[in-house]
Amino acid sequence: MGLMTFLRNRAGYILVFAIGFAIVAFLVGDAINVGKPFWSANQKVVGTVDGNEISIDDFQPKVDQSLNQYKQQFGGSLNPQMTAMAVDQAWNAELAGVLLNKEYERLGLTVSEDELFDLLQGQNPSPLIKQYFSNPQTGQLDRVTLMNFLKSKDPQALQQSNMLQQEIKNQSLQAKYSNLIRNSVYVTSLEATDEYVNRNKLANFKYVSLDYSSIPDASVKLTDADYAAFYDENKARFNNPQETRSFDYVSFSISPTAADSLAIKTQIEKIAADFRVSKNDSLFAAINSDVKVPFTYLSKGKLGDQALDSALFSLPAGSFYGPKLSGNSYKLVKVIDTRFSPDSVKVRHILIDPTKAGEEDRAAKLADSLKGLISKGGNFAELAKNYSVDGSKDQGGELPVFSRGQMVPEFENAAFDGKTGDLKVVKSQFGYHIIKIEKQIGSSKVAKLAYIEKTLGASSKTQAAAYKAASNFLNEVKGKDFAKYAQEKGLKLAVADKIAATQGFAAGLDNPRKLIQDAYAADKGDVLPEIYTMTNEYVVARLTAVNPKGILPLDAVKKEIQPLVLNEVKAKMLKEKFIGAGKASLDQIASKVGGTVNPVQNIVFANPVIPGVAQENKLVGSVFGAQPGKVSAPVAGDRGVYVFTVDGFTNPAPIANMFKQKESMLLSLGQRSGQAAFQALIDHATIKDNRVKFY
Template sequence: MGLMTFLRNRAGYILVFAIGFAIVAFLVGDAINVGKPFWAANQKTVGSIDGKDISIDEFTPKVDQNLNQFKQQYGGSANAQMTAMAVDQAWNAELAAALLTKEYDRLGLTVSNDELMDLLVGQNPSPLIKQYFSDPQTGQINKLSLNQFLKSKDPQALQQSNMLQMEIKNQALQQKYSNLIRNSVYVTSLEATDEYTNRNKLANFKYVSLDYTSIPDASVKLAESDYSDYYNENKARFNNPQDTRAFEYVTFSISPTAADSLAIKTQIDKIAEDFKVAKNDSLFAAINSDVKVPYTYLTKGKLDPAVDSAVFSLPAGSFYGPKLSGNSYKVVKVIATRFSPDSVKASHILIDPAKVGGDDKALKLADSLKGLVVKGTSFAELAKNYSVDGSKDKGGELGTFARGAMVPEFENAAFDGKAGDIKVVKSQFGYHVIKIEKQIGSSKVAKLAYVEKALGASSKTQAAAYKAASNFLSEVKGNDFSKLAQQKGLKVAIADKITPTQGFAPGLDNPRKLIQDAYAADQGDVLPEIYNMTNAYVVAHLTAVNPKGILPLEAVKKEIEPMVRNAVKAKMLKDKFEKAGKASLDQIASKVGRTVNPVQNIVFANPIIPGVAQENALVGNVFGSQPGKVSAPVNGERGVYVFSVDGFTNPAPIANMFKQKEGMLLSLGQRSLGAAFQALQDNAKIKDNRVKFY
C-alpha cells in the first residue's frame, strides 16, 4: 500500500523522466545500437569542414591511394615522410572539395551536359582524356578505344567512367574558378612602371658600417623592456599559421658495437662457406638474406653500385663476397648470364580460375584461346570477351615495359620468348595468354642468388641501450630534463615548430608516435614512452605548446634573443656614429675607425650588398635619398650603416607596356589563386584531428 501511494504521489515526476529518457534514447539510439557509447563516433572523425565530419573510414582509402602513387613515383616502401605527404594530400583534397564546391554554388559555376560531352569526345578534349586515351606513338586520341570505354556496360568500366567524368567536371569547374580569379586582378600603367623601375634603375653609393659583431655579446645586458619593444614592433612576424609543438630529447644509441660487428663477420663467413656448397641456391638465399632479391634475371644497375659492377663482370658460376658495402655484407652467386631485350611490348588475356571452375578449366580455356589466336582469331576481341584484367578494353594491350614491372612468371615468358610468340603461363593472378608484340634492345642480364646481412646491433647491445633509456625516463619525471641529461653526459637535442602531421623532426627518422604523444601532452610533460628510432631509443620532454595565432612574448623570447641583442647594439652603434658628427663620409669613417665602401649598380628589387648580406633597409633608404647627402644611421641585418648616394641611372622608357603588364599579371594571377583558397580556409570552421590517427 505504501509503494502504491509513493507512485501515485510522484507519478508526474516519473512521467516527465520517462519522456525525457525516451527522447534522449531516440536521439542517441543510432550511436549506441551496437553497444558502443554514443561518443564513439567522435573517435572516428579525422576532422570537420564547416560542420561536415570526415570519417576515418572514408579518409583512409584516399590516403592509401596517394601512398601507392608515391611508392610508384619514388620507389621503395612507405616511410614516415611519404605517409605524411599522402595524408596532407588527402586532407588538402578534402578541403578543396568542400570549400570550392560551396564557392562554385555561391558563384553559380556549373558544367553543362554539352560542355561535358565536348570535354569527353569533342574538339577540345579534357587533359585527362588526352592522358588516358592518346596513342603513345602518334600522340593522337584513340577514338575507338575512348568510345568503347564510354559505351561499356561492364560494372567496373561504368564505375571507372563515372569517376573519370566526375574528375573532368571538377577540373573544368576549377579552371572556370581560376579564370574568374585571374580576370579579377589587373595591373595599372603606374604599377607596371614602378615594377620596371625597381628592377632596372641603378644606384651607386658609398657606405660606412659598424658591425654588430664589433660589440661582444657578453657586454650587452638585455632588459625586459628590450624584449617587449622588439616584440611589439615586429608582432606580425609571430603569427603562427597552425598549432605547433616544441620538444627536447636525448638519444640512447643502438648502433652495433665492435663486438657486434665481429659476431656478424663471423656469421657471414659461415654463411658464405655454406652458400658455396648449397644444393638449392634460391632457397638458401631466401632463408638467409635480410634483403630479398628476386631469383630471376636482373639488368645492371639494380644492386648496390659497389657490388653491381663487380657482379656483372663475372661469368656464370662465379662466387662474390662476403663484401662489406654500406651497412651490410653481400654474398652473391652468379647462376647464369645472357643477353636479353631491354623492354617488351605485349598483350595478354587474364583468366581467373575462380570464375571458370578451377585451375584445370582455366588452363584448358587458356590453351583453347592460344589455339584460336594461332589460327588467326583477333587477340583483341578474345581479350575483350574473356579477360578479367582492366586492359581488356584496350584489346589486352599492356604497352611497353622493362624488367621488374611484371610478376616473375609473366616477365620470364615475355623476355625469354621472341616477337610473335603466344605463351600460356600461370601467376598469382591466374592464367595469362601472352602475345609478345615486340622486343626492344639487348643487354646483359644475370640470374643471381643473393644474400645480404645487415650490420646491426646485437640483442645485448639493444637491451643495454633500452635499460639506460628506461632508467633515464624513470629518473627525469619530476626533475629538470636538461640538468639531468647534462649530469649523465647526454646531449640534449631540440625540435621546434613541429606541426601535427609532419613526418620528420630534426635528428629523428621515425617521429610520428612521438609527435602524436606531444600533441596529447601538456607543456612541461615528459612524454610517456621510450621511442624507437632506427639506431637509437629516444626520451623526450614537451617544452612548448604554441597555438594558432599571434604567439605571446614568452613563447618567442628565446627565439628573438639574438635580434633583440642586435637591436640594443644598434642603439650603441648609432650613438657612436652620432658622436662622429655630421661631417663628410670620409671624416665619419676616420672617426669611427672604418673605411668607406663603394657599391655600384644596385637595384631596388635585389637589395644584396656584394660580399655583405641582403640589406633591405639600407637599399630602401638609398633609393629614397638625394645624391650627395650623408644619411642618418640605418639599422641593417649585419650592422648599422651611414651612406651617401653618388647618383642614379634611370632605365630607358618601357618599350612594350602590354608585355610588361602581361608578365606581372601572370605572376599576380598565380598568387591570387593561392590567396583566394587561403581566404576560404581562413573563413571556414575547420577542425583537424589527423594527429590522432596518423
C-alpha cells in the first residue's frame, strides 16, 4: 500500500521523466544509427548555406525541372549520371541564389522599378523578353502579345509573370556583379609584354635524356623517408575539396547463360509463327514486345538500329522481317504500310477541353462550330485566344514546325496525312483539336510497323543462383579479410576510388547510387549491408577509405603517389649518372651515359611540349632561364632527366598594339575572375550538404 501511495503522489514526476527519457533515447538512438548529431538530422533539410535551410519540398521541383530538360534533350532516356547532374545543377543554383544575393546586398546592388520597367517594355528589353515574345517568322519583338501577357489577370499568367520578372531581376543583378568584378581586373604593360614574349620568343637547344623507364621498378627500394619527402614538398596537391570515400567490391554476373539464350530463341520462334497469322498486329506486338514502338508512321532512323532501318525501309508493305538477333535482342517486324509523307508540318491549333466545356458532346459540338466559323473566314487567332486551353492561344494558335514523333498519334496523323490548307477536327487524350495545316515541308518514305523486340535476359533460375551466391558471400565475409576471402572464392576484386557523395557513377558500376548512399552511412572497414543490383550483376562491397575534406594525410595518398615517388628516387640516380659523366660537351656526355643528342627548334615558353616526347615544363622553363652555349645541370622532368645546351633565342618584334594585347588578356582574365569570385564565396561560406540522404 505504501508503494502505491508513493507512486500515486509522484506520478507526475515519473511521467515527465519517462517522456523526457524516451525523447532523449529516440534522438540519441537516431544519432547512433545515422552516425551524425541528432540536431542535424532534420529529414526535410537537403542542406544549409550560411544558416539558410534548403528544404526537400523546395529543392525537388528544381531537380525535376532539370530532369525534364534532360528528357527533352535526350529523348526521354535518363540514367544515374543524368540524375546526379540534375541534382548538382539544382544544388549549384541554390548556392548561387543564397551567396550571390548576400553579396548583392552587401555591395548595395539593386534593380530599381524604372530599370525593371525598361527591361520589360523599353527599347532594349531583357534577352528573356526577346526570347519569349519574339515573332517566330520575323524575329521581331511582338509588343502586343507582351503587353497582353503583362496585363493579364489570369492567376496562372500572374504567377508566370512574377517568375519571369524575378528571373529578369536576377539576370540584371548578375550582369552588374560580373561587370563590377571584371572592371576590377587590369593588366600592366609589363604583364602584357611578358605574355607576348612567352608566346612568341623562340628557343633552339639540344638535349640528352635518360628515361625513368631505363631503371627497372623492382630495383628501387622506396623508404618511408622517400614518401615523406615527396609528400612534404607537394602538400598542396593533396587538398581534397570535398569528402570522398572508396570501396572494394565483387560482382556476381546475372548475364544470360547459353541455356537462357536457347530458351529465348525458342520463345521468339513460337511468337514469330503466331505473329505471321495474327489478326490484330498492333495488339499482338504491344502484348509481346519488350520495347514499345508506336503503331504509327515512322521515318527512317527512328528505330535507332541502322541495319534494321536499312532492311525495313527497302521492303514493300506486307513484308515480314525476322526473327533477327541484333545487339542484345531479337527483332520481329511486320511492314503494314509504306508511303511518302512530309518531313515536317506547320499548323495552327485550337484545343477544347471537355471538362471545361461542360461535357463531351458539348465539346464536340463547339469544335465543329469553330471549324465551321473558320472555314467561312472566321479569325483563327481570335477564336484560339477566346476558346483554346492550349499554351499557343496567345500566339493565335500557331505551333512551331514539328516532325513525326513529337505529337500524340491522332494529332500527328491529322497533320501529316492531310494537305496544306486542310481544316480538321480530331479527338485525343487532351480533348478536341481544331487543326489548320499551314505548310508541309519536304517529303520522304515512312512506314507503319508492327514491331516486336525480345531482349536476351537471364532467366529467373540464373538470377536466383547469382543472388544466392552473392548472399552467401555477404553472410560469410563478415569478420573476415574481404580481399583475401574474395580471392579464395575466385572472385575478382574491383575498386571504386574517391567517390563523392552525390556522384552518379563509379568505376564498373552502372547504377551505384544506393551503394554510394550506404557507403556514406558506414565506417571504414564495414561491409555494406545490402546486395546491390546493377544491370547485369549483383554487387557486394566494403568501405575501404574515408577521405575527409582538406589536406589528406600521407597514409591516404601513399598508394596514389608511389609512381611519382619512384620517379623522384630514379631521378636522383640518373642525376648522379650525369654528374659522373663530368662537365664535358653535350656529345661527350651522351657518349658516356649511352644517350643521344637531340636537337629541338622553335620552342616557346607558353607551349612546353618537346616533339616526340611529351610536355616537359621543368625542362622548357630551365631552357628559357639558361645562358646560350653552356651545358646545364641535370633537370628532372616528367619522363626522365635531361642535360641541355641552348643554341640561341629569337626575340619577337616589339608589340605592335599594346592596347589590343591588354584587351585580349583582360577578356580571358575577366572570365576567370568571375568564376574565381564565386568560388571564393563558396570557400568562405558555411555549407552543409545532406543530399546523399535523399538521392
